[in-house]
Amino acid sequence: MGRPTAGPNSDWGDRFLFLGNHLALDFLNTCLVQKGEAVELLPDFDALLRWFRAADLLTSGEAASLRQKWGASARAQHVVEAIRELRERLRKAVFAVEGGGTVHRAVINELNNLMADHPMLIRLNASGGTFTTELWFAPGQPEDLFAPLAHSAARFIADVDRNRVRKCRQCVLHFYDISKKGTRQWCSMQLCGNRLKVAAYAARQRARARQQ
Numbered sequence: 441m442g443r444p445t446a447g448p449n450s451d452w453g454d455r456f457l458f459l460g461n462h463l464a465l466d467f468l469n470t471c472l473v474q475k476g477e478a479v480e481l482l483p484d485f486d487a488l489l490r491w492f493r494a495a496d497l498l499t500s501g502e503a504a505s506l507r508q509k510w511g512a513s514a515r516a517q518h519v520v521e522a523i524r525e526l527r528e529r530l531r532k533a534v535f536a537v538e539g540g541g542t543v544h545r546a547v548i549n550e551l552n553n554l555m556a557d558h559p560m561l562i563r564l565n566a567s568g569g570t571f572t573t574e575l576w577f578a579p580g581q582p583e584d585l586f587a588p589l590a591h592s593a594a595r596f597i598a599d600v601d602r603n604r605v606r607k608c609r610q611c612v613l614h615f616y617d618i619s620k621k622g623t624r625q626w627c628s629m630q631l632c633g634n635r636l637k638v639a640a641y642a643a644r645q646r647a648r649a650r651q652q
């Protein structure tokens with residue numbers, strides 16, 4: 441893992457990673473390992489709101505309103521902990537998907553219960569004679585943040601091509617391979633790909649030196 445750096449071409453958005461090509465995987469990737477140590481990117485409600493902002497799931501006004509109303513509350517912190525626990529159960533489900541296994545019935549039931557309690561809503565937009573629909577949710581209380589997480593996890597389990605869901609060869613991050621050839625192996629060139637290439641190059645140089 442490299443150090444978090446900001447920039448328009450960076451995989452880091454507000455020090456979060458968005459390289460999974462699926463919200464459900466970007467959510468998993470909020471816990472990483474740097475220099476051999478687990479790094480929790482969602483330690484508190486403020487961090488969770490910043491991730492929702494970075495993922496474009498909340499407007500800045502909605503995030504500010506939630507922060508102001510619930511920021512220091514035990515209820516918000518409880519939701520953060522529940523969301524992290526959900527993330528780790530989903531991680532097991534994603535490993536199962538990657539390994540060709542099946543997703544546990546308990547996870548399916550949990551997602552269905554969450555989606556019943558915190559549904560995503562649909563909105564019809566009209567613009568210049570064309571119509572589009574979009575999903576939305578009304579974030580009034582901390583528990584509402586479950587809505588897009590449960591929805592994206594359900595869509596992930598139902599919709600993705602399982603052969604294209606992978607863990608990086610080099611680190612703990614997961615991604616959905618949408619490349620044309622379907623041969624993506626690393627979370628990102630910037631974080632792990634280059635490092636592997638450099639290591640392979642050095643190994644070739646050493647092998648060549650031994651042959652001479």
Ligand SMILES: [Zn+2]
Nearest residue numbers: 608611627632
């Ligand atoms: Zn990686």
